[in-house]
Amino acid sequence: MNSLKDIFKKLISNKQSKIGVFIISLYILVGIFAPFIAGKYNPNDPYISKQHSFSPIPQKPSLKAPFGTTQNQYDIFYSMVWGTRLAFKISVTVVVISALIGIIIGWLSGYYGGLTDELIMRFTDMILSIPSLVLAMVIASILGPGMEKIVIALAFVSWPSYARLFRSEILKIKSMDYIEYSRIIKANSFWILKKHIIPNAIYNLIIMASLDIANIVLMASSLSFLGLGSPQGYADWGQVISMSRNWIISSLSNPLEYAHIVIIPSAFIFFFVYGFNLIGDSFRDIFDPKQTR
Numbered sequence: 001m002n003s004l005k006d007i008f009k010k011l012i013s014n015k016q017s018k019i020g021v022f023i024i025s026l027y028i029l030v031g032i033f034a035p036f037i038a039g040k041y042n043p044n045d046p047y048i049s050k051q052h053s054f055s056p057i058p059q060k061p062s063l064k065a066p067f068g069t070t071q072n073q074y075d076i077f078y079s080m081v082w083g084t085r086l087a088f089k090i091s092v093t094v095v096v097i098s099a100l101i102g103i104i105i106g107w108l109s110g111y112y113g114g115l116t117d118e119l120i121m122r123f124t125d126m127i128l129s130i131p132s133l134v135l136a137m138v139i140a141s142i143l144g145p146g147m148e149k150i151v152i153a154l155a156f157v158s159w160p161s162y163a164r165l166f167r168s169e170i171l172k173i174k175s176m177d178y179i180e181y182s183r184i185i186k187a188n189s190f191w192i193l194k195k196h197i198i199p200n201a202i203y204n205l206i207i208m209a210s211l212d213i214a215n216i217v218l219m220a221s222s223l224s225f226l227g228l229g230s231p232q233g234y235a236d237w238g239q240v241i242s243m244s245r246n247w248i249i250s251s252l253s254n255p256l257e258y259a260h261i262v263i264i265p266s267a268f269i270f271f272f273v274y275g276f277n278l279i280g281d282s283f284r285d286i287f288d289p290k291q292t293r
Contacts, residue, residue: 020278031085038081050075070243082235102162110170140228169201211280214273
């Protein structure tokens, strides 16, 4: 079993993981120091983006707005900085909720088997058969816009993958001798789960979670782009692109003139996803060397 020290050493031992750690470290620093980097436009809710005026024409980068503004004059720099913290807040919350639900459901299914396993897995398969983004769109449209609604929608479509993974790990682990010995000494199911199953299955969950953070940010941005995510005016990467798209596809404007209002938020999303994918691949190489490419 790898210690945290060994994991860290391996994580920074190759170029790919170093790049991923560096990129995500920058995002973490931006998220932590968002109040000092961009200030707080609304003290009651800092995620409400800074708005300079109500003009429908986007503005180019300037000293007043370093990354320029979208239509209705929402500050892109402010949205990118606070959007970084929002991306972590949504993705980490969804991953934690999904993993906890997946562990419980997967444990009940894999450990007890029989009819319990059959009912749970058929329901899980039903959810997995629907494209995640489509199902999230349906749930988000029913619940309405809002950060809590996004978390609920994304957690609902994310937990089945964790449940299936954890169930498969339990099916491998529960036939081991130490599980049989634990049953012989009358250890209860929860003790076996905590002592043996989770420690042996946690590494694959870490790999999935690190990759899932990137996927969740993409889905959250997609929902906001479609108007199903954060409320209007929020510092959200997907919403910034949504408010900018008319100025890229409009035949009345030069596409290059307003390219920055799409390129900047797209770059923030791209590097966030890229960094977590690099880290996820590195975790896979560390925890499962047989899959090393």
